[in-house]
Amino acid sequence: MPTQTQNPLREGLTARAMPDPCSLVIFGATGDLTHRKLVPALYNLAADGALPPAINVLGFARRDKTDEAFRQELEEASRKFSRQSINDELWASFGANIGYHRSEFDNAAGYASLAKRLDELDATRGTRGNRLFYLAAAPDQFEVILDNLRASGLSTPKEGTWSRVIVEKPFGTDLPSARKLNDLVQHAFDESQTYRIDHYLGKETAQNIMVLRFANALFEAMWNARYIDHIQITASEPLGVEGRAGYYDKSGALRDMVQNHLLQLLCLTAMEPPAGLDADSIRDEKVKVLRSLRPLAGDDVFKHVVRAQYGAGAIDGKRVAAYRDELNVNPESETETYVALEVNVDNWRWAGVPFFVRVGKRLPKGGTEIAVHFKSVPPVLFRATGETIDDNVLVIRIQPDEGISLRMSAKMPGASLRIEPVKMDFHYGTSFGKATPEAYERLLLDAMSGDPTLFARRDEVEEAWKFVDSIHAAWKTRNDDLAFYSSGTWGPSQADDLIKRHGATWRRL
């Protein structure tokens, strides 16, 4: 019998070989993502000894800059944003892998010189012709970058080497634009070379959802409509639009967070056990969930979806401005910064179990969690005591304080029968005694190792857009349904009404 790791069909999440030597080329390297996330993640991988034995990191961007200046600004950013503090010696050896390639995105000569430079680096540094291209530029530049990668031959791997592309979000703004982008990507790279980022999939606790469900006899047996009353998925942030109005005011919470991160969490929570741990078996199951979502369209949208925008208020005792008064936001903006939805998964397992999904900015507290609310026990045995019995709730905390807790009922010590809720709580930090890696660390490593399990496949992205687009289409027909909430509160009362109709209330994080 082959063991799981010997069977290539069962690799995927289990494959953890050292990645091949390679060159990583970041397009849009002078931007925020490179400074805050990508390079700090690479440094942490270096600190953990997880990077391949040879690696080149080349920033490709339009600004004039020397290799040395680029390295220096990345060092400063890493000192600010890295999970582990920077060790000078380690930075010196890691930083030596970094270079800068100046070019316009539409200049063919810039790609020809990139190809030449990469070949030279392969010869001098042993990176063996493997290439990983990271599209971190503004989305309107993706087309020209992809065209040039194809035309210059960089997207076609030479014999015995590989070439891959990572595409940052937003992956389109609706279904037609996502399809168009998929076509563009696939003109240059085939699906097996394509890695679409959804950084929530790289979060350690998101990966733990499958283990919790399928490695514990206890939960899976009850993971269905017979025992579960409803599920709440929440992502709340105290942050506002934070200078990203140019993007966010056109996007809004539904497109920014629900289409990708929240639907991914819902899929991992709702999917059937996959045939194996390989990327496609898992992604097949997630796509089935997306195809089972009851479409929300027309009048149903106004019954099952609440959209709202933050007004002025206070976060942590500090006054903050209304969304419409934020820099570069249209003062009459109708963009939602909060959305709450009742989603139904119309399949055998979940018939009649609503998933309440909410996401918002300028809420009192930051946190992402999945709360599974079990059905009540029959109201017979303890009725005479007059005690109320809280239902069992299993909470998967995606962030912060990653962990899992279970609310149960227990007898309070004493002569009378008093029933109180108690909590069994597992914290990653204390149980495993080490900090959880950042999502980008895991995702960069997986892309270098050729494991696309934690990246979205073409059909996943397109199915998710289909669901979200019909909500947007309904919103366009009305302009009187946008609710408002004060910053620092838990969203509009309409969202409370939405869940109250099911006899439930939102959890306080």
Ligand code: BG6
């Ligand atoms: C991004 C969104 O994808 O995710 C942001 O564009 C949001 O608006 C962010 O703030 C949240 O990510 P995290 O990892 O901080 O929960």
